[in-house]
Amino acid sequence: MNFKQLPLHERILKAVADSGYTKPTPIQIKAIPKVAKGADVIGIAQTGTGKTAAFTLPLLSKLVDKTEANEARHTRILIIAPTRELVQQIHENIRGYAKYTNLRTGVIIGGIGDKGQIAKLESGVDILVATPGRLLDLVDKGHGNFHQIETLVLDEADRMLDMGFIPDIRTIVKKLPKSKQTLLFSATLNRQIESLTKEFLNSPTVIEVERRASPAETIEQIIYEVQEHQKTELLEHLLNSSHEFYAVMVFARTKLGAEELTKALKMEGITAEAIHGDRSQGQRRRALDEFKKGKVRVLVGTDVAARGIDVDGVTHVINYDFPEQSEDYIHRIGRTGRAESKGIAITFITKANQQALKKVEKLIQKTLPKKQVEGFKYDQDTPEPNREDRRNTPVAAKSSGRTGEYQNKFANRKNNAQAKRPGGSKRKPTGARTKRKK
Numbered sequence: 001m002n003f004k005q006l007p008l009h010e011r012i013l014k015a016v017a018d019s020g021y022t023k024p025t026p027i028q029i030k031a032i033p034k035v036a037k038g039a040d041v042i043g044i045a046q047t048g049t050g051k052t053a054a055f056t057l058p059l060l061s062k063l064v065d066k067t068e069a070n071e072a073r074h075t076r077i078l079i080i081a082p083t084r085e086l087v088q089q090i091h092e093n094i095r096g097y098a099k100y101t102n103l104r105t106g107v108i109i110g111g112i113g114d115k116g117q118i119a120k121l122e123s124g125v126d127i128l129v130a131t132p133g134r135l136l137d138l139v140d141k142g143h144g145n146f147h148q149i150e151t152l153v154l155d156e157a158d159r160m161l162d163m164g165f166i167p168d169i170r171t172i173v174k175k176l177p178k179s180k181q182t183l184l185f186s187a188t189l190n191r192q193i194e195s196l197t198k199e200f201l202n203s204p205t206v207i208e209v210e211r212r213a214s215p216a217e218t219i220e221q222i223i224y225e226v227q228e229h230q231k232t233e234l235l236e237h238l239l240n241s242s243h244e245f246y247a248v249m250v251f252a253r254t255k256l257g258a259e260e261l262t263k264a265l266k267m268e269g270i271t272a273e274a275i276h277g278d279r280s281q282g283q284r285r286r287a288l289d290e291f292k293k294g295k296v297r298v299l300v301g302t303d304v305a306a307r308g309i310d311v312d313g314v315t316h317v318i319n320y321d322f323p324e325q326s327e328d329y330i331h332r333i334g335r336t337g338r339a340e341s342k343g344i345a346i347t348f349i350t351k352a353n354q355q356a357l358k359k360v361e362k363l364i365q366k367t368l369p370k371k372q373v374e375g376f377k378y379d380q381d382t383p384e385p386n387r388e389d390r391r392n393t394p395v396a397a398k399s400s401g402r403t404g405e406y407q408n409k410f411a412n413r414k415n416n417a418q419a420k421r422p423g424g425s426k427r428k429p430t431g432a433r434t435k436r437k438k
C-alpha cells in the first residue's frame, strides 16, 4: 500500500512526499478512508503510530477545494488535545501537511497572552487546534463562531479524562452543530472512554492498531535496580559512559524533582533542560526546541508536560522515578522508538517500586528483564554521610521535607564519590560500603 492509493488530495500527497514518508502506517491505512468518508471514528492507538497524520491528512484533503471556493472563512475543523505541547505539535504537523494549500490554521493554548488568539478566532481560520481550558475561556467570553464546524477531533481522550477536562469538553461540544463528524483518539480503551464515545460519537467505527495497552514493538525495555540515593549517580554514569545516549528524555515524579535533577546534571557538565508545569510557556517551548535541535542532550520532564511530545530520534527514555500510574509507563516509553525507529526505555526501580513494577508487567503482558549496569559501583546498602560531610554539603536540606530531594541525592552521591577516592574521606567507610557488586 502506498499513499497514492488512499483518498488524499494531490497537494496533500505532495507534502507527505516531502516529509519523506514512504508508506502509510497501519492506523493511516485503516483510518484515512473512514475519515475521508465522514464517518465517526474511535482510534485506539498510541503516539508514535502515526495517528496524527491518520486524521489530519484526510481532513485537510476534504477542505482544500471547498475552502478555495468559499471566501467567508469559518472554523471547519476543531482539534482538542490535552497539553500545550501536544497542541503545538499537531499544529506544526498540520502546517507541514498543508504547505501547498492556502488553508488557515490557529492555536489556542493557555500560558500566553490571548490577544492574537482572539484575533484568530474572530477572523476565522479553517482549522483550530486547542487545549480545552483556554478554548472554553475564550468561547465563554463570546469569541469565535463554531456553527460551521464539520469535524471535531478529541485527541488523547484518555489523558483529557485523567486531567479532568471532560466537563469543559462537554460545554464546548454543546456549542457545536449536532450534525458533525467526531473522531476520538485514545491510547487505551476502558469503560470510561467507552462511555465518552457513546456520549460524543454517532455509530462510530472502531480502529485499533495494536494490542490493548501494549508498548510499541520497536522499544527495548530494561530495568535497572538501584537504591534511591544512587539514582542520580547511575543516571550520570549512563550518560557519561556511552555516546549512544544523545537524545534522552528523563521522567521525574514531581516538578521540583525535575528541576533539581536538571540542575544536578548541569553541575556535572551534562546539557539538560527541564519541562514541567511550573515553567512558563516560553521556557517550555525553548527547552523543547533546544532538545529537538540537539543543543541539549537531556530533557527532564514530568508526566503531564512531556505527554505527547514528538521528537524524532529520542534514543532513550529513562524513568528516573517510577511512574505513579501504570499507564503512564506506556506513555513515557512511547517517546522513543517512534514510527519506524528503534528506541531504548530504561526504568530505575528501588525496593519500594517492586509492586508497581508487577502492575506494569501485568498491563503490558511482559516480564521486563532486570539488569545491572556494567562498571557502576553499586552500594550494598544506604550509606550515611559522615559528620564532616554533613556540615559541608546541602544534605541538611533533609529537614525541609521533599524540598531538596534531588540536591540531597546529589550531595550523597558527592559524599560517596569522595569516600571512594583513596584518602577522600577521613573516616574509614563502613563495611557495607566497601563491598561493591561488579
Ligand code: AMP
Pocket: 020, 021, 022, 023, 024, 025, 028, 046, 047, 048, 049, 050, 051, 052, 053, 310, 312, 338, 339, 340
Ligand atoms: P504520531 O503517532 O502522530 O505522534 O506520529 C509519530 C511520528 O511518526 C511523527 O514523527 C510523524 O512525523 C511520523 N510519521 C507519521 N506517519 C508516518 C509514516 N507514514 N511514515 C513514517 N513516519 C511517519
